[in-house]
Amino acid sequence: MATLKDVAAECNLTVTTVSRVLNNRGYISDKTRKKVYEAMEKLNYQPNEVARSLSKKSTNTIGVIVPHIRHPYFSEMISNIENAASKKGYKVILCNSKGADHKEKEYLDMCTSNRVAGIILFSAGVAVQEFTASNIPLVTVERFTENGTAAIECDNRQGGELAAQHLIDVGCKHLLHVSGVSENSMPADDRAKGFASVCEANSVDYVEVSTSLGQYNSLDYHDMLESALNLDKEYDGVFASSDLIAAQVLQVCAKLGRRVPEDVKIVGFDDVMISQLTTPPITTIHQPIKEMAQAAVDMVISATSGNTVAKRTLLPVTLVERESTQR
Amino acid sequence: MATLKDVAAECNLTVTTVSRVLNNRGYISDKTRKKVYEAMEKLNYQPNEVARSLSKKSTNTIGVIVPHIRHPYFSEMISNIENAASKKGYKVILCNSKGADHKEKEYLDMCTSNRVAGIILFSAGVAVQEFTASNIPLVTVERFTENGTAAIECDNRQGGELAAQHLIDVGCKHLLHVSGVSENSMPADDRAKGFASVCEANSVDYVEVSTSLGQYNSLDYHDMLESALNLDKEYDGVFASSDLIAAQVLQVCAKLGRRVPEDVKIVGFDDVMISQLTTPPITTIHQPIKEMAQAAVDMVISATSGNTVAKRTLLPVTLVERESTQR
Numbered sequence: 001m002a003t004l005k006d007v008a009a010e011c012n013l014t015v016t017t018v019s020r021v022l023n024n025r026g027y028i029s030d031k032t033r034k035k036v037y038e039a040m041e042k043l044n045y046q047p048n049e050v051a052r053s054l055s056k057k058s059t060n061t062i063g064v065i066v067p068h069i070r071h072p073y074f075s076e077m078i079s080n081i082e083n084a085a086s087k088k089g090y091k092v093i094l095c096n097s098k099g100a101d102h103k104e105k106e107y108l109d110m111c112t113s114n115r116v117a118g119i120i121l122f123s124a125g126v127a128v129q130e131f132t133a134s135n136i137p138l139v140t141v142e143r144f145t146e147n148g149t150a151a152i153e154c155d156n157r158q159g160g161e162l163a164a165q166h167l168i169d170v171g172c173k174h175l176l177h178v179s180g181v182s183e184n185s186m187p188a189d190d191r192a193k194g195f196a197s198v199c200e201a202n203s204v205d206y207v208e209v210s211t212s213l214g215q216y217n218s219l220d221y222h223d224m225l226e227s228a229l230n231l232d233k234e235y236d237g238v239f240a241s242s243d244l245i246a247a248q249v250l251q252v253c254a255k256l257g258r259r260v261p262e263d264v265k266i267v268g269f270d271d272v273m274i275s276q277l278t279t280p281p282i283t284t285i286h287q288p289i290k291e292m293a294q295a296a297v298d299m300v301i302s303a304t305s306g307n308t309v310a311k312r313t314l315l316p317v318t319l320v321e322r323e324s325t326q327r
Numbered sequence: 328m329a330t331l332k333d334v335a336a337e338c339n340l341t342v343t344t345v346s347r348v349l350n351n352r353g354y355i356s357d358k359t360r361k362k363v364y365e366a367m368e369k370l371n372y373q374p375n376e377v378a379r380s381l382s383k384k385s386t387n388t389i390g391v392i393v394p395h396i397r398h399p400y401f402s403e404m405i406s407n408i409e410n411a412a413s414k415k416g417y418k419v420i421l422c423n424s425k426g427a428d429h430k431e432k433e434y435l436d437m438c439t440s441n442r443v444a445g446i447i448l449f450s451a452g453v454a455v456q457e458f459t460a461s462n463i464p465l466v467t468v469e470r471f472t473e474n475g476t477a478a479i480e481c482d483n484r485q486g487g488e489l490a491a492q493h494l495i496d497v498g499c500k501h502l503l504h505v506s507g508v509s510e511n512s513m514p515a516d517d518r519a520k521g522f523a524s525v526c527e528a529n530s531v532d533y534v535e536v537s538t539s540l541g542q543y544n545s546l547d548y549h550d551m552l553e554s555a556l557n558l559d560k561e562y563d564g565v566f567a568s569s570d571l572i573a574a575q576v577l578q579v580c581a582k583l584g585r586r587v588p589e590d591v592k593i594v595g596f597d598d599v600m601i602s603q604l605t606t607p608p609i610t611t612i613h614q615p616i617k618e619m620a621q622a623a624v625d626m627v628i629s630a631t632s633g634n635t636v637a638k639r640t641l642l643p644v645t646l647v648e649r650e651s652t653q654r
Binding site: 046047048049050059061068069070072075076078079082083086091092093094095096109110112113114115135219244247248250251254273274277278279280281 | 328373374375376377386388395396397399402403405406409410413418419420421422423436437439440441442546571574575577578581600601604605606607608
């Protein structure tokens with residue numbers, strides 16, 4: 001690979017002059033500048049970002065730690081984060097913790113060793129007990145972390161309320177809520193609270209069944225859904241805490257001979273691609289994934305520059321009506 | 328952040344001694360070693376990988392360039408690549424080219440400037456004309472590139488053959504193939520060739536309709552599928568060149584009142600999560616995504632060490648039967 005020295009030799013200039021052109025320092029004639037750029041192009045010179053990072057003591061890299069890359073919610077988040085970061089000249093190092101405590105810790109250490117500008121840490125199965133790399137901004141999304149710089153969440157409670165109200169509005173009388181992972185405490189737990197409060201205010205029957213970490217990790221909810229729907233055949237509305245679960249409710253209903261939306265109406269959560277690809281498409285609570293990703297990137301970059309950023313940011317959700325709840 | 332100097336001061340040793348412990352060089356007593364590790368832990372010392380990379384002239388990082396992070400095929404690939412890379416102590420920098428020529432070039436330059444160990448480049452809308460960073464290994468997956476180090480593909484032709492044979496075996500007489508992007512030339516185009524050859528050998532009617540770059544970028548095929556299925560109401564079998572398209576064939580069939588699998592049978596391609604989440608689940612051609620990701624990572628690492636790697640690697644595909652083609 002061509003070095004600064006090669007470029008200097010190619011255009012018969014000193015390394016200092018070439019370096020001044022590259023870093024835009026001091027007066028350089030247009031003629032010299034042109035000569036340097038031509039030599040750089042000819043030799044396919046690529047500036048060494050590693051050396052530059054060493055002198056800056058930080059890189060223009062953001063570490064993104066998720067529990068599940070292939071989960072549609074996280075892949076859409078990652079896509080939006082990469083997009084927002086790239087526009088600001090930042091790169092993304094992607095880390096898949098699989099919700100495992102030790103993997104999360106390893107990745108946090110790796111990010112620190114690699115002098116990332118900041119870290120975006122997503123909801124996962126476990127809590128980070130010992131992240132103390134004090135001067136690296138840590139932005140958490142949809143998780144509780146005591147020692148983070150900033151936390152970003154969507155209004156989970158509002159989402160639960162909207163789901164319950166919509167199911168009641170379309171005529172459901174007997175509701176089931178398939179909620180989050182029972183082993184964890186997460187902001188998403190507020191979906192169940194919002195759901196319950198609206199059901200109670202409207203005197204509508206409801207049952208909540210929680211899911212397990214095993215199901216979350218395998219992404220497979222079929223067995224538990226079949227048990228729940230067989231145990232009580234009167235359910236006419238289901239609110240699932242993710243579109244991934246809602247798609248499986250659709251499948252289990254088909255297996256049990258219950259038509260959607262005629263016999264059972266379904267509302268999901270997230271508004272990821274899968275909710276638009278099922279037959280019928282799923283009514284869902286739209287999480288502002290794009291805005292949450294943008295906020296996370298902005299906050300990392302802002303905190304890196306020493307700015308004070310909001311400790312907690314709560315973004316609103318909306319109901320997106322599709323065929324799974326048609327009257 | 329604690330430095331090597333801080334660690335040395337903490338345990339009353341020289342920086343040289345601490346550095347020797349860290350790098351496992353020369354004789355160090357167990358007592359000294361223990362003292363250093365205790366100080367490192369106490370100060371939460373993280374070695375500076377940036378400095379280490381500068382002296383090595385390369386980083387333990389792999390650049391992964393995909394056209395679409397949120398497309399289920401790429402998110403499963405990314406997940407498997409991250410997993411394989413992480414096991415070998417490599418990090419992944421993720422780049423979303425959106426299939427745009429200039430973005431792909433920018434990312435290739437960025438990877439070079441950041442001294443990645445190697446690059447894994449996925450099928451995209453455009454060809455890389457000028458990637459000439461000669462000493463960085465470039466492994467391509469499912470795309471043609473003249474100047475790559477190694478190319479990894481699945482047996483696309485075999486996939487097309489398996490799909491046609493299966494549809495014929497379950498009794499279909501009049502087939503539709505929704506093929507790849509007409510503007511691009513990609514290894515995946517062989518799916519159509521394999522499909523056609525089996526239809527012809529069996530004297531079964533078939534029509535091929537190709538898709539557009541606009542549809543690929545928006546991930547929305549509904550309009551073109553509805554036109555195709557309305558134009559000829561006799562189709563009783565559809566082979567879609569991705570599971571994403573197959574899920575939309577299911578939706579369009581429901582809209583047109585054609586039952587799957589009774590009236591129309593559907594085969595997808597990829598075997599990504601979406602094929603298991605539709606109602607009914609989709610019969611598909613399984614791409615060995617895990618093995619392809621593993622091979623790509625192994626080849627980058629092997630080429631980085633100066634080893635000769637296979638110029639082209641072709642992995643077999645298999646048919647996975649689900650309800651969408653049940654007799």
